Amino acid sequence: xxxxxxxxxxxxxxxxxxxxxxxxxxxxxxxxxxxxxxxxxxxxxxxxxxxxxxxxxxxxxxxxxxxxxxxxxxxxxxxxxxxxxxxxxxxxxxxxxxxxxxxxxxxxxxxxxxxxxxxxxxxxxxxxxxxxxxxxxxxxxxxxxxxxxxxxxxxxxxxxxxxxxxxxxxxxxxxxxxxxxxxxxxxxxxxxxxxxxxxxxxxxxxxxxxxxxxxxxxxxxxxxxxxxxxxxxxxxxxxxxxxxxxxxxxxxxxxxxxxxxxxxxxxxxxxxxxxxxxxxxxxxxxxxxxxxxxxxxxxxxxxxxxxxxxxxxxxxxxxxxxxxxxxxxxxxxxxxxxxxxxxxxxxxxxxxxxxxxxxxxxxxxxxxxxxxxxxxxxxxxxxxxxxxxxxxxxxxxxxxxxxxxxxxxxxxxxxxxxxxxxxxxxxxxxxxxxxxxxxxxxxxxxxxxxxxxxxxxxxxxxxxxxxxxxxxxxxxxxx
Ligand code: ADP
Ligand code: MG
Numbered sequence: 001x002x003x004x005x006x007x008x009x010x011x012x013x014x015x016x017x018x019x020x021x022x023x024x025x026x027x028x029x030x031x032x033x034x035x036x037x038x039x040x041x042x043x044x045x046x047x048x049x050x051x052x053x054x055x056x057x058x059x060x061x062x063x064x065x066x067x068x069x070x071x072x073x074x075x076x077x078x079x080x081x082x083x084x085x086x087x088x089x090x091x092x093x094x095x096x097x098x099x100x101x102x103x104x105x106x107x108x109x110x111x112x113x114x115x116x117x118x119x120x121x122x123x124x125x126x127x128x129x130x131x132x133x134x135x136x137x138x139x140x141x142x143x144x145x146x147x148x149x150x151x152x153x154x155x156x157x158x159x160x161x162x163x164x165x166x167x168x169x170x171x172x173x174x175x176x177x178x179x180x181x182x183x184x185x186x187x188x189x190x191x192x193x194x195x196x197x198x199x200x201x202x203x204x205x206x207x208x209x210x211x212x213x214x215x216x217x218x219x220x221x222x223x224x225x226x227x228x229x230x231x232x233x234x235x236x237x238x239x240x241x242x243x244x245x246x247x248x249x250x251x252x253x254x255x256x257x258x259x260x261x262x263x264x265x266x267x268x269x270x271x272x273x274x275x276x277x278x279x280x281x282x283x284x285x286x287x288x289x290x291x292x293x294x295x296x297x298x299x300x301x302x303x304x305x306x307x308x309x310x311x312x313x314x315x316x317x318x319x320x321x322x323x324x325x326x327x328x329x330x331x332x333x334x335x336x337x338x339x340x341x342x343x344x345x346x347x348x349x350x351x352x353x354x355x356x357x358x359x360x361x362x363x364x365x366x367x368x369x370x371x372x373x374x375x376x377x378x379x380x381x382x383x384x385x386x387x388x389x390x391x392x393x394x395x396x397x398x399x400x401x402x403x404x405x406x407x408x409x410x411x412x413x414x415x416x417x418x419x420x421x422x423x424x425x426x427x428x429x430x431x432x433x434x435x436x437x438x439x440x441x442x443x444x445x446x447x448x449x450x451x452x453x454x455x456x457x458x459x460x461x462x463x464x465x466x467x468x469x470x471x472x473x474x475x476x477x478x479x
Contacts (some may be wrong), residue, residue, distance in 0.1 A: 036071075036099055038063040049093055057084060058092070062111070067388060070105040078248055079249070081108045083217070086210060089214055107392060142199065146192035152314055154307025157186055167269065168197040169239070173295040176260075176270035180277050181300030182471040184344030187273040187293065190300075193237050194271055200238050202269075205235035206350070209245035213252050233262050235331040239271045243292070243394045248283040257288055270295075282399050302470050303345055310347060312352055317362035319356065327356055328365045336368050340375055343474045351375060385476050387439045388426045393475050394421040397468075406441040419451035424472065426452050 041063075046054040061084070062074040075081040086094070089106060097103050153161050160179050167177050179187050195206040207215075213230075219228035232238070238259075246252050263270055272283065277299070278292035303311070312334050316327050337355060341348040358374050359366050366374075395405045398417040405418050418440065425436045426448065433445035440448070458465040 020404045025160055036063065036066055036096070039098060044095055044098070044295070045092070053088070057088065061092075061301055064109055068102050069386065069388070070103060070107060070392075072107045072109055075108050076111060079251075081110060082213070082249060084108070086214065089450075093280050101283045125148065136233060142195045142204075143192055144196065146189045147196050148193045150314070151186065151193055151320070152187055152307060152310045154303055156301035156303050156307060157190075160170075160186075160190060160300045163296060163298050164194050164271075167271065168194060171198075171202075171269045172267055172274050176266065176272050176292065176295040178278060178292055178295060178297045179271070179273045179300065180275065180297065182191075182275060182302065182344060182467075184346030185300045185302065185472045186345060187300060188241055191241055191271060193271050195237070197240050198269075202236045203234060204239065205232060206241070208237040208241040209243050209256075209463060212240060212256070213245070213249065216252060216255050222287045229259070229262075232259050233266075235263070235268060237269045237271070238263050241273050243272050244276060244281060246284060246288075247281060253285050253288055257285070257291070260291055264291075294389055302466075303348070305338055308341065308345075309334055311348060315349060315352055316356075325360075327359070329355070329359070329366065330367070332368050333366055333371055337375075338457065343470065345476075347477060385428045387431055387436060389476060390421050390424045390428065391439075392470060394424065397472050397475065408441070420469065420472070422448045422451035423455035424447055424469075424476070428473070428476065 042054075042059065042061075045058040049058060057080070060080065063071065064074045074085065083106070088233040093106055096106070121224050148161075148165065151157075151161060160181070163174060163177060167174055174297050179190055181187055191206065195274060198204050215228060215231070219225050225476065246256055260270065262407070272292060277297060278289045281289055281292070285449070307476055312329075316329065319325070320327055333355070337348070337351055354370055355366065355374055358370070391405055394417050395402050400414055400417055404414050405421060407414065409415075422436055422440060425431060425439070426433065429436075431439070433448045436448045437443040437445045455465070455469070459469050460466075
């Protein structure tokens, strides 16, 4: 496992003595980049998180690789990783930043020689869970602003919107209703709107898949599965957001499958959202995929210009009503914002808010060149995109490892993601073609040119490719 020499980086292999267990772990760090002392950081974890959390969880993290802006940490199991990510990631990052300010992200690798992945060992891990009162996980409550009235219809979402409304009129006719689309396109908004519409007459449960897992683990720990099952199975409308979160989590899938079946048996309406279609949910059991596909699948696409303009106008109207202030944005400025924000609606709203804040501060009507300046700022802030980030996000997206992405293997499932990553590196960073080539295991710049050409052509001809690229761009911008 771990980073192999084939990465063509000179890696220094050192033996790291685990302070407590005096157990040897291998740590691979590139010579030029190693600055952190993991032992020291572990000590600081102990102080910050307390002994109990430290010994149950953080002590088992190992440092695999250190980059300028992110770390790869080793974890023993998938479950372990999910747990750390959902509960401690923010704090861990905060802590390591104290040692190296440029870090902005942490990635995890499952250390394969620890194959003790049985359910029993998972339960064993679960039993060590300590409760945290203020969990960093969002508590999903229905948000009264995310209603149908505030959801603007456009070409990219009209089918999803109309079936979301139909579900409210005819419960159980489309069951489950499955809404899919990339980040920031309005899935959570629609789910919320359905929940609001139905909540007065039904027992509505609205939860993210991540939160579902949190409850699940807590119940196992407390030996309280009966209550867990009751809690979820008594709902007559069950809305679950971001179901892709269950990928790779076997025991969670098992529980979800049973919950799903018993809800269907008693005729409850189920509404699900995901960032991809059911069949594309890799590492999800076939029987679940087929259940998810058993009702109606609708998708939301990236918004076109018209929809973006409508959303901007609606937002302005909302702000004016809410804050009783006059917002004057000229049609040119509105068109400019709609044109410049290419990825998703969340980004569009972020940019709009920024422009409005600017005009408020300067107390004058803005022109397009003001907006250019403001947007330059916004994009610089949110788009510090590096080749490393692109490689990581693309390999994650296609579910291949970084090693596979960089390898010399030419099979399509590896070659295509590699080409897409090269294409994005050219389009989204200021790196030159030879520099990009070097970052892809010392490939020649002509290989990069070929990749850029191929992906450009495919993304014009092939809807699927276009969609993939847009989604990856959103992920890069969103992180
Ligand atoms: P997703 O769950 O697909 O990532 P969200 O539902 O969180 O996206 O949407 C992101 C933001 O964009 C939210 O503020 C949402 O209210 C807004 N939004 C998305 N689609 C629309 C729409 N059609 N009309 C108005 N606002 C929208
Ligand atoms: Mg969402």
